[in-house]
Every structure is written in C-alpha cells, then in structure tokens.
Amino acid sequence: MIRQGELVEIEIQDVSSDGNGVGKIDSQVIFVPHTVTGDRILAKLIKVKKKYAQGRLEKIIHPSDNRIRPRCIVADKCGGCKWQHIDYGHQLEIKHNQVKETLNRIGGFTEFEVEEILADTDLAYRNKASYPLGMSDNGNIKAGYYREGSHQIINLNQCPIQDERLNPLLAEIKQDLQELGIPIYDENTKKGILRHLCFRIGKNTGEILITIVITKPSNYKLAQQAPLWLERYANVVGVTLNYNPRPTNVIFGEETELLAGRLYLKEEFAGLTFTLRTESFFQVNTNVAESLFTWVIDELNLQGHETVIDLYCGIGTLTLPIAKKVQKVIGIEFDKIAIELANHNAVINDIDNVKFMEGKSEVIFPELTTDADVVILDPPRKGCQPEVIEALLKMKPRKIVYVSCHPATLARDLKMLCENNDYRLERVKPADFFPQTTHVETAVILQSTTTH
Known part of the structure; x- marks a missing residue:
C-alpha cells in the first residue's frame, strides 16, 4: 500500500x-x-x-x-503554459484523443469519427495578453503570469506564445510604469491602483491596443504618458484605461476610458474587416480560428436561402462571414460592447441581412418566433443553459453547429440533443487554438433526423 x-x-x-x-x-x-x-x-x-x-x-x-526541451526559460515555473515539455505533434495527438474519449465517456457516442485536428504554429500565436502587475522584493514592477496554482507573479520581459511584435512593448512599458511611480494594486490589502497591463494585436493588420487596468477612474500620469506610447510605437493605434475597482479575479471592469488614439483596432478576418477592443472577446489564435470557421461554412454547404441564428455571437466573428452566404442571420449576445462592435462590423462590411440582439441566449432564443435552418452555438466553458437545449429541440433546425472550448460540457450538451434520436452526430473537427496548454477547441455539426 x-x-x-x-x-x-x-x-x-x-x-x-x-x-x-x-x-x-x-x-x-x-x-x-x-x-x-x-x-x-x-x-x-x-x-x-x-x-x-x-x-x-x-x-x-x-x-x-x-x-522536448522547453523553449521558455521559466516554463517550469510559469502557469501560462503546461506542456512546453511535450513535442507539439504529441500535444495534438493528446488533444485529438481527449475529444474522442470525452464524447464517448460523457456523451455516450460510439460510432463517430474525429477528424484531423486543425493546427498552425505552436509559438507566437496569441493575439492578446493580459499581465497582472506586482512588486518584487527590491521594489521593481513585475508583469507576467501566475506561478501554477498560485497568485505569485513570474516576471516576464517576453513570452514565446504571444505575438512576437508585443515583446518589445512588455519590457519597455513595464519600465515606463516603474518610472511613473503609480502604486501597484495589492490583492491582499486591496490597496493600490495599477492592476493589469494588456495588449491586443491584429494578427493580419499589425494594429495594437494598449490597455491599463486600474482601480480608480482616470489617472493624470497615464494620460500624460499615453501620447508618448502612441508616438514611440508606430503600430499602436490606441491607449485605454479600464476601470475595475472590484476585489475579483475578473480582469476587466465595465468602464473604459480612451487616453490616446482610438478605442479599437482593425483586423482582417475571413475576408472581412473587424473592429476589436481589448476587453471584447475574440479568439486568441487568429489563424486557426479562421481555418475552423472556414471549415464550418464549407461543411454547411449553404445555398443562399437559409435563415441562421447565431447564439453567443460576440462581435460577429462567425455571424458576419455566414451572412454573406445566406438570406438572413440573427445574432444574440449578452455583452453590450460586443453587440455595439458587431453592429459596427456589419456596417463597415456592407452587410445588411443580419440583426444583432442584446441579451442572454437562454432568455431571447426560446422567445423567437423565427424558425432557423441552422443554429450556431459558441457558449462559454460551462456550455449551454437547459433553456437553450429545450428551445433547440422544440425548434428542430435542420443543422446545429456547436463550437466548444470544453469537451466535457460539449459532450454533455450533445448527449441531450441526440439522446432521443432528434439529431445525429455528423462531423467532429478539433482545432488547437491554444498550443502549449491543455485546452482544445472543437466544432461539431449535428444533422436533424427529420426530413425538412
């Protein structure tokens, strides 16, 4: 024993x-x-x-x-990456097997094929980074990721999984913040001002946003510094302050203030132009996300007459490319800023057959009187609420597309949709949005067993 x-x-x-x-x-x-x-x-x-x-x-x-030998010098300490020691080919094999095993164990599916996992580069893929700030024992500002299983910051001057164009900003802006002398927020005492240093970059445009998360609205020193960053870095198009006074692990608060430039960056994605803000959701791996969404659209074989409903639609990342292929699309999203961006993105791309609705999918979707040929789901890790599953089974769209970042909740929800033979599992396509980590994205297409 x-x-x-x-x-x-x-x-x-x-x-x-x-x-x-x-x-x-x-x-x-x-x-x-x-x-x-x-x-x-x-x-x-x-x-x-x-x-x-x-x-x-x-x-x-x-x-x-x-x-393999980790390609990051703090891989054994930093909690940002868990698999730096594993050959990338084997990482993909593990994730592929994980999707298959979870759909079988939790979902009860037995006769299905998991297709080859979509992947791109295993480093320098992240288009967004949010670094908590802290103080070292010698009084210098630290910015980095937490040590695994703790809130101890591992200080970084560069990160191999973030877009390489962000690395110079991390070290230099950290030094600028040091010289400004603004107090760093302390999680234990709940005192201080500076909480997080955040970057977002358009992978295809190179445009960069800098966002500082603080505990108090406005800051004179940062307001004076922001135009200098805009001048120093040619690709930086905006500097913003996000106000988050709450004692929480959530990074962003509800209010964002523009200090210099603009609140958003522009990105080219799936043949369209998108505007993004630092605090709005957008897939962190641009290339693989584009490949997966292209796969979804191709597999749906849309004919142009369809009505599509996109739940948890965000800024319209999948809604708008699909709108170019169908008659009508309705997008539903809880986040107010995301809805504003989605509407703006529709306008700048001359797309007028889409309607975005602000609110919870589990509230709005069951009340819709519009029938859909296709319903798209891209919920958070916790999966779909029971009201959404019930509404889907009542509406019975011809196809359901489920994009998930968590195989266990995906399998749970698919089991409920398929257990009475209302739908069959038609296609399963995993995608590696998060190399060097345990996370895997999966797109599933369900086909109705009822002839439409």
Missing part, C-alpha cells in the same frame, strides 16, 4: 484532461504534473486518496521520446 511522502518509480502511461501525466502502481492511479507518456520517473507522493494519488516529479529516470 502506498503512503504519502513515499518515493515511487513509475512509468507514465497517459496524459489526463487537465494535462498531468498518469501512471499506476498496482491498481492505484498516480497523477504527476510536468510528465508525458513514456517517461520513466521518480515521484514523491504528496496526496494519497482511496482511488488515486498525486505525485511531484523528483527525477526523470528515462525521458520519453515525446519529451
């Missing part, structure tokens, strides 16, 4: 959905972070339960062929 504190030698046989290596001693499952399938390791057991144990990697006895 294994005991807490014991050193054990194990072989890692798999990788769990939360990214930890999985090994066994007799019938006891052992989870060990920072390992990969094929590693032979020495681990110290730090928690032992009846059915499983958690271990800490002490030594790699024999490395797996899937193990």
Whole structure:
C-alpha cells in the first residue's frame, strides 16, 4: 500500500484532461504534473486518496521520446503554459484523443469519427495578453503570469506564445510604469491602483491596443504618458484605461476610458474587416480560428436561402462571414460592447441581412418566433443553459453547429440533443487554438433526423 511522502518509480502511461501525466502502481492511479507518456520517473507522493494519488516529479529516470526541451526559460515555473515539455505533434495527438474519449465517456457516442485536428504554429500565436502587475522584493514592477496554482507573479520581459511584435512593448512599458511611480494594486490589502497591463494585436493588420487596468477612474500620469506610447510605437493605434475597482479575479471592469488614439483596432478576418477592443472577446489564435470557421461554412454547404441564428455571437466573428452566404442571420449576445462592435462590423462590411440582439441566449432564443435552418452555438466553458437545449429541440433546425472550448460540457450538451434520436452526430473537427496548454477547441455539426 502506498503512503504519502513515499518515493515511487513509475512509468507514465497517459496524459489526463487537465494535462498531468498518469501512471499506476498496482491498481492505484498516480497523477504527476510536468510528465508525458513514456517517461520513466521518480515521484514523491504528496496526496494519497482511496482511488488515486498525486505525485511531484523528483527525477526523470528515462525521458520519453515525446519529451522536448522547453523553449521558455521559466516554463517550469510559469502557469501560462503546461506542456512546453511535450513535442507539439504529441500535444495534438493528446488533444485529438481527449475529444474522442470525452464524447464517448460523457456523451455516450460510439460510432463517430474525429477528424484531423486543425493546427498552425505552436509559438507566437496569441493575439492578446493580459499581465497582472506586482512588486518584487527590491521594489521593481513585475508583469507576467501566475506561478501554477498560485497568485505569485513570474516576471516576464517576453513570452514565446504571444505575438512576437508585443515583446518589445512588455519590457519597455513595464519600465515606463516603474518610472511613473503609480502604486501597484495589492490583492491582499486591496490597496493600490495599477492592476493589469494588456495588449491586443491584429494578427493580419499589425494594429495594437494598449490597455491599463486600474482601480480608480482616470489617472493624470497615464494620460500624460499615453501620447508618448502612441508616438514611440508606430503600430499602436490606441491607449485605454479600464476601470475595475472590484476585489475579483475578473480582469476587466465595465468602464473604459480612451487616453490616446482610438478605442479599437482593425483586423482582417475571413475576408472581412473587424473592429476589436481589448476587453471584447475574440479568439486568441487568429489563424486557426479562421481555418475552423472556414471549415464550418464549407461543411454547411449553404445555398443562399437559409435563415441562421447565431447564439453567443460576440462581435460577429462567425455571424458576419455566414451572412454573406445566406438570406438572413440573427445574432444574440449578452455583452453590450460586443453587440455595439458587431453592429459596427456589419456596417463597415456592407452587410445588411443580419440583426444583432442584446441579451442572454437562454432568455431571447426560446422567445423567437423565427424558425432557423441552422443554429450556431459558441457558449462559454460551462456550455449551454437547459433553456437553450429545450428551445433547440422544440425548434428542430435542420443543422446545429456547436463550437466548444470544453469537451466535457460539449459532450454533455450533445448527449441531450441526440439522446432521443432528434439529431445525429455528423462531423467532429478539433482545432488547437491554444498550443502549449491543455485546452482544445472543437466544432461539431449535428444533422436533424427529420426530413425538412
């Protein structure tokens, strides 16, 4: 029988959905972070339960062929990336298997194919970065990501997964903030002003927004500094302040103030022009998102006469490209700023067959009197509310497109949609929006079993 504190030698046989290596001693499952399938390791057991144990990697006895040298010098400390030690090809294999296994285990699906995972570059892909700010022991400003499992900031001057054009801004603006002498917010005392340093870049246009999150509205020193950043960096088109006074882990507050330039950047996506703000949602991996949305549109084989409803539509990232292919689209989104941007994006792209509605999908969608040929779902990680599932089964659109960032809630919702044979699982396409992490995006197309 294994005991807490014991050193054990194990072989890692798999990788769990939360990214930890999985090994066994007799019938006891052992989870060990920072390992990969094929590693032979020495681990110290730090928690032992009846059915499983958690271990800490002490030594790699024999490395797996899937193990590589991390390309980030703080990969063993920073919580931003969990899989820097895993060969990218194997990362894709793990994610592909995760989607298949979860749809089977939770969804109960048995006869289906998971298509090849969409992927692009495994580094320099993020078009947005939000760095919490802190103070080091010697009084210097820190900006970076939290150490895994804590709120201790790992100080960064560059990050290999963010767009390379943002790296010079991180180090230099951090130094500017140091010289301005504005107090840094302390999570423990709830005192201070500066909370986060945020960047967003248009992957295809190069336009950049700088946003500082603060606890108090307006700031004279930052107002004076903002035009200097605009002058120094040719690609920076706007500097904004976001006001978030709440003691919360949520990064952005509800109010944003323009300091210099404009509130938004322009991005080219799926053949259209989009305006984005730092605090509005947009997929962080532009290239793979565009590939996935193109796949969705191609697979729908739209003929031009269809009516489409897009739930959780955001700024219209998928709504507007689809509007170019159909007769009518309705987009529903809870976030007020996203709706404003969606309407603006429709106007600048001369798209007039789309209607955006502000509100919760679970409230608006069940009350719609419009029938749809296709309904698109792109909910947050928690998945769809029961009211949405019930309304879908009542409306019975010919096809449902479900885009998900969480295989478990995807499988749960698909099971409810398909369990009475109202729909069948037609296509499953995973996409790697988040290389070096455990997260995977999946697009699923459901086909109604009723002839329309």
